[in-house]
Amino acid sequence: DRLLHPDYALPEDHFAILQPMLDERGLIPMQHMVVTRIKEASNQQGRKFRFVTLVSPSGRQVECVANQLQTNPLCPLPEGKRHYVNIGQLYDCILKTKSAAPEGSPEGQSTSSSTLSLKQAYLSSKKAEDCFPTAVGYVEHIDTEHGHIHVYDAQSRHFVAPVLRFSKEQEGDLVRFVPVTPSDSMFKTAVCLTRATIDEAYAEGLIREIKITSVNETKRFASWELADASRPLTEQLSPYQIAQGQVSPSFTTGYLNLTDELSLASSLTLKAIVYLK
Numbered sequence: 358d359r360l361l362h363p364d365y366a367l368p369e370d371h372f373a374i375l376q377p378m379l380d381e382r383g384l385i386p387m388q389h390m391v392v393t394r395i396k397e398a399s400n401q402q403g404r405k406f407r408f409v410t411l412v413s414p415s416g417r418q419v420e421c422v423a424n425q426l427q428t429n430p431l432c433p434l435p436e437g438k439r440h441y442v443n444i445g446q447l448y449d450c451i452l453k454t455k456s457a458a459p460e461g462s463p464e465g466q467s468t469s470s471s472t473l474s475l476k477q478a479y480l481s482s483k484k485a486e487d488c489f490p491t492a493v494g495y496v497e498h499i500d501t502e503h504g505h506i507h508v509y510d511a512q513s514r515h516f517v518a519p520v521l522r523f524s525k526e527q528e529g530d531l532v533r534f535v536p537v538t539p540s541d542s543m544f545k546t547a548v549c550l551t552r553a554t555i556d557e558a559y560a561e562g563l564i565r566e567i568k569i570t571s572v573n574e575t576k577r578f579a580s581w582e583l584a585d586a587s588r589p590l591t592e593q594l595s596p597y598q599i600a601q602g603q604v605s606p607s608f609t610t611g612y613l614n615l616t617d618e619l620s621l622a623s624s625l626t627l628k629a630i631v632y633l634k
Contacts, residue, residue, distance in 0.1 A: 416540030511562040513633035516547035562595030
């Protein structure tokens with residue numbers, strides 16, 4: 358019933374009564390989860406299955422067979438449309454935990470080890486950006502061989518977005534995206550939304566004002582520092598960085614490679630996309 362009515366707010370006293378029963382059955386209350394990966398695998402009989410990875414805003418991650426993801430019976434799709442599971446789609450999910458005793462441990466021995474599985478999931482009426490924070494990133498590289506779009510955000514975090522058939526991103530683009538970070542995996546996914554403007558990137562701290570401090574024409578590089586060195590670093594944080602709890606920029610100095618198209622002079626001030634690679 359909670360999945361069929363995801364916006365229904367359960368009173369606190371009702372939830373307090375239900376929580377012990379949920380805990381006993383290993384059920385986790387309904388939460389939104391976004392599809393981050395789709396892959397195919399075959400069983401021993403050669404039958405192919407599509408497996409889907411889902412991640413919640415809190416970082417919970419679960420894998421399931423694609424046909425476990427359904428449309429909400431109370432919100433059917435328009436006539437003539439079919440339900441396709443795609444990366445970036447949001448689902449309302451009920452998860453189940455199952456305790457697992459370590460191998461060789463006595464039967465009945467308590468353990469904190471547990472596995473997470475999907476109990477039930479319906480296509481959400483919301484979108485990923487309604488439930489996850491969004492950020493502005495820089496498309497550093499597109500790996501067509503592996504189908505990966507490499508994106509960096511203002512905190513120099515690296516995310517990978519899949520190249521989809523409708524992807525329009527190009528190297529050097531500024532994009533607004535949903536950063537999805539599982540708590541138990543190093544693989545961070547970007548769900549690209551739209552192109553971002555230079556003003557958005559500047560406001561979120563991806564584009565910074567820098568000052569060239571020296572130029573080495575022989576070795577073809579220039580060094581730089583944050584432009585206003587007289588201001589405390591805390592005052593140079595963007596609103597996005599402040600909201601994330603940062604107390605200083607993730608970078609204050611760096612180097613630029615000089616090219617035929619890029620000729621710089623000392624004390625020159627300019628705006629640049631800078632991140633720790």
